Amino acid sequence: MITIEKLKKLKESEDKVEFKKGEGGNISYDGGLKLKPSDRRRCILGYVTALCNEGGGYLVIGMSDNYPHEVIGTKQNLDSTGELESKIYTDTGIRPLIYELYEDLKRVLVIEVPCRPSGKVFKFEDVPLMRVGEELKPMSDEVYLKIINEQEPDFSQQICDGLQISDLDSGAIAILKDKYSIKQNNPNFKTLSDEQLLSDLELLKKGKLTNAALILLAKKEVLNERLPQAAVMLEYRNSENQIPFDNRIEFDEPFFILIDELWNTINLRNGSFPIQEGAYIFNIPYFNEEVIRESINNAISHRDYRRSSEIVIKQFPLRLDIINAGGFPSGVTIENLIKTPSTPRNRLLAEILQKTGIVERSGQGVDKIFFNTLSEGKAEPDYSKSDYFNVYLKLSAIIEDRAFALFIDSIQNELPFDEKLSVLEIFTLNKIKNKTPKKDLDFEQVNQLLEKKLIEKRGMTNAVYYILSKDYYDFTDEKVQYYNLQEIDDNQVFTIILQYLSKEKKAKMKDFVGLFEDKLSRKQVRLRVDKLVNNKQLKQLGEGSSSIYEIGEKFINDIEVFSEVLSLGIKALEKQNGKRNETTKKRPKKGE
Template sequence: MITIEKLKKFKESEDKVEFKKGEGGNISYDGGVKTKPSDRRRCILGYVTALCNELGGYLVIGMTDNYPHEVVGTSQNLNTIGELEANIYRDTDIRTEIIELFEDDKRVLVIKVPPRPTGKVFKFEDVALMRVGEELKPMSDEVYLKIINEQEPDFSSQICEGLLISDLDEKAISILKDKYALKQNNPNFRTLSNEQLLSDLDLSKQGKLTNASLILLGKKKVLNEKLPQASVMIEYRNSESQIPFDNRIAFSEPFFIMIEELWNTINLRNGSFPIQDGAYIFNIPFFNEEVIRESINNAITHRDYRKTSEIVVKQFPQRLDIINAGGFPLGVNLENLLKTPSTPRNRLLAEVLQKTGIVERSGQGVDKIFYNTLIEGKAEPDYSKSDYFQVNLKLSAVIEDRAFALFIVAVQEDLPETEKLSVLEVITLNLIKRGTTKYELDSEIVSKLLNKKLIEKRGKTNAIYYILSKDYYEFTDEKAKYYNLQELDEGQVFNTVFQFLLKEGKAKMKDFVGLFEDKLSRKQVRTRIEKFVSNGTIEQQGAVYKISEEYIKKMEVYAEAISKTISDLESKNEMAKKRPKKDQ
């Protein structure tokens, strides 16, 4: 933990610290009104960007920059440090931590800047910055190229100095042997010596144990000493709006022991929704075991163990969040999360877990998380709060569409093994059900779904849209809704326009376009309105349209004729009733 005494002894270049007096709280946040680039950079955002590019450090306001540094105090962002932290994140995507320290009555503001992710360069006003002496200068081409060509080191394969076989947990080793023997159908694996086991799985190299062996097999005491950030915290709250937790449990055991204890602890507060399908009633759990296990396994496999924060699982009655240090692996982002095979940040760790059947091949774990969530009728797993410094996964327990879930299960049962729906196809079906426009859909996946007759195309050219097939609406007993989604014929368009004009009196073309949003393109609407104008049913006056006088008169004539016809029929009926009946 940083203290004023430690700061006094820091040297700016060696310890990656920038000291500023800022007694009057006058350090500019973003360069203010200064016009010269070199002056604009000497601001909070400029220093935060440069320090992040230098693999982290501290911006200290309220101390002299001459060594040894003295406290002068500052009013910088007094009572607004939360706002400052939020603004820095908003403007830079850098997740800083801001601390206030005091010496007597003198206040020091410390902005702790995290190290940049591997291969990532941060910029201020589109310029990558680095500190050079007292200046903030554009990053040199040599440094810039070196950073963007970086490869993430495999922390799990690195040697854990001082770790001995006696530091490993015998129960965890036994579990590993059992799982490997079962997965590989090799019962003889259980008879291997610990030394041979570790060597065969590359958990030891030339007699030295790796970080992976510590994470997977290390005794609790040893883990806490050598890698305390490998622990997992479960926090429980009774309400999603609640800030303090009701209960917090720390798990610091080796992975092969911890993973069972984690699930058992989460499952203690796991409820379920009763679902009825015809005469059958079954329960869908709030938290699907396979989804939770895969999510936690992913966090443990992909997290950045060089960062000192642990994995945090926040459990609410009907939501669960899993947060782990380090952003997505290189090459992976929110847009390609399900499409790009990722390179595990900890490759050796991932390989051992694959060989023991704990995790799927790289990337397939996320597929399982999405697929199993959607086929239970729940919202898509939400990674939107993730950034360069952490992955944040939110899982909802609420069943939003029971019918859709049952439909997908029924479809999968009917399809041959080679044509089973992929997770991307299920996601696309879900998007189409929600009315997503064609521009947001993957055309290749849409084509596959059309071939499987699970969706139907409606509209033409720019007004093309997709709906789920008639089978879905028959399955959900919503046939009327299906027919309501059919393409509009000319009569339906006219009736809609006519009713709107009767009510409003007049309209503009944009009003008509709005009436048929997602059904007809602007061009298609205009073509139909022009036809109604040309046949005299609608009258155009400049940019305004209304029902034509000629059409109103025609309708009045029709109405009068119909009224007269009805009146004549009624008179004939009355006369017939008065006529004497002939004797039978």
């Protein structure tokens, strides 16, 4: 948070700051009713967009723009700074920090705008803006192309000026050596000198240490001084609706010491759900260790260390959130998260984690997170609150589908190692379980699951859908659901239509389509109804879309004939029984 004294010394063009008087709070939010585009841009959203595009800065309201900048005071968004911050984020995707400063009771409103992500250009009314003197103008083609073609630099690979081997933590180095020797299956690595080890792992280049060495190995006090945002904050709350935390612990050690201490602290409040079904007995922890470690490793490997915020972990009794600075890596979105191999923002750091066995392979962390979470019958990992500036992961501890956990566990136990289900197969099984529309399924995975007989195909043509195999329903308390999902035949169609017409007397085609919405397409319903009309089991009144259907005369006659035959049969049976009883009465008793 900047101070008024610092603001007074800043220059607009050089220091990425825009000063506005706004005494009466009359700075337009979005251009208002102004007609000229150049006038509309000179608003809060316009300046926020332009400042973000040029690397971040400050929009200051309540100070003069003449140097040195005098405090004038403003009523701009008085008592509504939180609402302003929320509106800017909703309208632009830019998450500013908004706060108030005072000098002699004169109020200054500061909108602190973050730097845009690498390769990302923000727009106001579909126009990318840049500041040119006192004006906001459309970004030049040269600047625009330069930005969108940017390659994000590997911060972890850059040299950390002045960092010495003596600044590194000997305990962290010992852990690095131990894990590296185990992963590489070479005990001799433990005997390497510190300098040789660091050089082999490219943490030391031409006698100079990198930022990766700082993050992974530096002494606590050195790391705090040089890169305080490398810390991880763990906050615990007893309720998910609670805003203040009950406990907050800062982990500011080098990674190789931090990671175990952090997991052990989270695990202190961990529990488990016992799962049992016949021969299947196992416990599912609230927070799976592999999921949590991979999530933290991802945050550390992918976060943007140029931003000043720390990684924050919010732990609740049955939920855990992990928030780290920097959006998804280039090319990765929420939609393709588990299908697109990710490129770590800090490649050297990620490679060290791989070479030391902290992670199996760079870019597979999200796979493990989804694989383990879905296999345990929990909700899909939720990245929906992520944006261009933060990755926000929510992990639920609640088992939503116990039967699905048993289903996956039984399959994996039966399959040989090289045929076990992949994360994409489990992901697709989960989507089918949740009745995801056919168009949103990965058909390569669907075909593989059909071959393995783990799902079944139902319906025809446009009404095709998929269900999990009978094994899944064997683990549920409602096995009848499986049989309810069997393909429907003509007799069942007529029975359902007959039940409807017995109550409603008449129906239109749309009524019949609604009866079979989840089982038959409109075309399939029409074909069956036409067949029933041709067989005179249904009667059609009218043509086309105005047609009305009733129970057919043939069916009514057949029922009447059947009823009459049944009645005659019952009477004949009663008559026969009467004669038998008379004969029994007339027969002499024994001894007469």
